[in-house]
Amino acid sequence: MITVRPAGQRGHFDHGWLNTYHTFSFADYYDPEHMGFRALRVINEDWVQPGHGFGTHPHRDMEIVTYVLEGGLSHKDSMGNGSTILPGDVQRMSAGTGVLHSEFNHSKDEPVHLLQIWLLPETRGITPSYEQKNFAREEKLNRLRLLASPDGRDGAVAIHQDAELYTSVLEAGKAVHHTLQSDRYAWLQVARGTVNLNGNKLKHGDGAAISNEKQLNIIGLPGDEDAEVLLFSLA
Numbered sequence: 643m644i645t646v647r648p649a650g651q652r653g654h655f656d657h658g659w660l661n662t663y664h665t666f667s668f669a670d671y672y673d674p675e676h677m678g679f680r681a682l683r684v685i686n687e688d689w690v691q692p693g694h695g696f697g698t699h700p701h702r703d704m705e706i707v708t709y710v711l712e713g714g715l716s717h718k719d720s721m722g723n724g725s726t727i728l729p730g731d732v733q734r735m736s737a738g739t740g741v742l743h744s745e746f747n748h749s750k751d752e753p754v755h756l757l758q759i760w761l762l763p764e765t766r767g768i769t770p771s772y773e774q775k776n777f778a779r780e781e782k783l784n785r786l787r788l789l790a791s792p793d794g795r796d797g798a799v800a801i802h803q804d805a806e807l808y809t810s811v812l813e814a815g816k817a818v819h820h821t822l823q824s825d826r827y828a829w830l831q832v833a834r835g836t837v838n839l840n841g842n843k844l845k846h847g848d849g850a851a852i853s854n855e856k857q858l859n860i861i862g863l864p865g866d867e868d869a870e871v872l873l874f875s876l877a
Contacts, residue, residue, distance in 0.1 A: 643852070643853050643854050643855065644839065644840060644842055644850050644851070644852050644855065645850065645851045645852075646842060646844065646848060646849070646850050647665060647676070647848065647849040647850065647851065648847075648848055649663070649832075649845065649846065649847025649848045652664055652665050652687075652847065653667070653668065653671030653673065655670070655671070658691070659690065659694035660689070660690055660691070660694065661688070661689040662686055662687065662688045662689075663686065663687045663688075664684075664685075664686055665684075665685040665686070665687075665831070665849050666678045666679070666682075666683065666684055666685060668684055668686060678762075679827070679829050679851050679876070680805075680827050680829075680876040680877065681761050681762045681803050681804070681876055681877065682759070682760075682761055682805070682829055682874055682876060683704070683760045683762055684758065684759060684760035685758075685759055685831055686757070686758045686759075687755075687756075687757055687847060688754075688755070688756050688757075688758060689753050689754070689755050690713075690715070690745075690747045690753060690754040690756070691747065691753050692747055692749045692750055692751055692752060692753060693747065693748075693749075693750065694746070694747055695715075695716070695744065695745050695746030695747050696744055696745045696746070697744055698718075698742050698743065698744040699742065699743070699744070700740060700741070700742050701735075701737035701740070701741055701743070702737050702738070702739065702740045702741075703737060703738065703739075703762075703763055703766045703767070704736075704737045704760050704761070704762065704763065705734065705735075705736055705737075705760065705761040705762070705763050705801045705802055705803055706734070706735045706736075706737060706758070706759070706760055707732065707733065707734050707758075707759040707760075707761070707789075707790060707799075707801070707807065708727055708731075708732070708733040708735075708745075708756060708757075708759070709731075709732055709756060709757045709758075709759065709789075709809075709833075709872065710727045710728060710729050710730075710731055710754065710755070710756045711729060711755040711756060711757070711833060711834065711870070712729060712754065712755040713729075713747065713749060713752050713753055713754035713755060713756075714726045714727065714728050714747070714748070714749065714754065715727045715745050715746070715747060715754045716745065716746045716747070716748055717733065717743065717744070717745050718743065718744050719735065719741055719742060719743035719772065720741050720742040720770075721741060721770055721771075721772055723772045725774055727745075727756075727774065728776070730776050730777055730778060730779065731774055731775070731776050731777075732774070732775055732777060732789045732799055733773070733774040733799075734772070734773045734774070734799040734800070734801060735770075735771075735772050735773075736763065736768060736770055736771045736801070736802055737770055738763075738767065738768040738769055738770040738771070739767050739768070739769065739770060740770065757831070757872070759807075759872075761803045761805055762803065763802040763803055764802055764804065765802060768802060773799040773800065774799075775797065775798075775799055777789060777809070779811060782809050782810055782811045782870075783810075783811050783813070784810070784811070784812060784813060784816040784817075784818065784862075785810060785818060786808040786809070786810050786818045786820060786873065787808060787809055787810065788806060788807070788808055789808060789809055789872075790806065790807040791805075791806045791807075792804060792805070792806075804876075805874060805875065805876050806874070806875040807872060807873070807874055807875075808820070808872070808873040808874075808875070809833075809870065809871065809872050809873070810870070810871055810873070811868050811869070811870050812835070812837060812860065812861070812862030812869040812870070813862050813868050814862050814863060814864040814865070814868075815861070815862060815864075816861070816862050817860060817861040817862070818860050819857065819858065819859055819860070820857075820860075820873060820875070821856060821858075822855055822856060822857070822858060822875065824856075825877070826875055826876065826877065827851075827852060827853050827875075827877075828852035828853075828855070828858060828873060828874060828875055828876065829849060829850065829851055829852065829873075829874040829876065830844070830849065830850045830852065830858075830860070830871055830872070830873050830874075831848075831849045831871065831872045831873075832844045832845060832846055832847065832848050832849070832869065832870075832871055833846070833870040833871060833872060834846050834867055834868075834870045835862065835863070835865050835866075835868055835869030835870060836862075836863040836864075836865050836869055837860050837861060837862055837863060837869045837871060838859075838860070838861040838863055839858065839859070839860050840855065840857075840858060840859055843863070858873070860873070
């Protein structure tokens with residue numbers, strides 16, 4: 643079964659400095675029908691204007707993954723980490739017992755376009771930790787590339803949850819395939835472009851909850867740009 647979450651039905655707030663869309667309930671957006679999916683709790687699509695950002699704020703007991711599509715986002719946290727997250731980078735921060743962090747767009751003229759993802763951890767109260775890795779376009783082009791997993795295999799970042807995150811950049815007419823075990827679920831999020839998922843046409847911003855589907859076939863469709871998707875395999 644595939645249940646589409648249309649982009650236009652997401653929660654939306656334009657704060658001037660931040661234009662944000664919430665796939666699931668978040669902050670001032672509350673929808674009891676969309677509180678998350680399995681361990682996946684947040685998918686926010688954000689555009690942060692130049693010279694603005696998120697001030698220092700706390701988190702606990704959450705696996706936070708940041709995926710930048712355009713621009714650069716500067717990160718600082720109470721663990722002593724400081725970096726700039728660029729397109730192709732995946733940052734994983736395990737908040738655990740508590741962490742303070744901030745993100746800022748230091749550009750004078752370029753907004754930052756990103757996806758911020760939260761997953762519930764399997765265990766509460768772990769020691770906070772941080773990872774950031776880059777995945778070249780060639781690794782993702784017309785194939786599924788593992789970005790995050792519990793064991794961090796194949797160069798992925800390691801998350802504290804029985805979940806795997808893949809990405810693919812799909813040219814028009816190209817396809818990738820993923821087999822789901824009978825006890826697994828999936829979520830597909832379209833980061834850009836348009837794809838066909840098992841007969842369902844999905845565009846930028848659309849998501850899809852997937853259950854009782856053995857084989858996932860994702861095909862890039864013609865458009866102004868190549869498609870880019872995030873695929874979550876979830877317990």
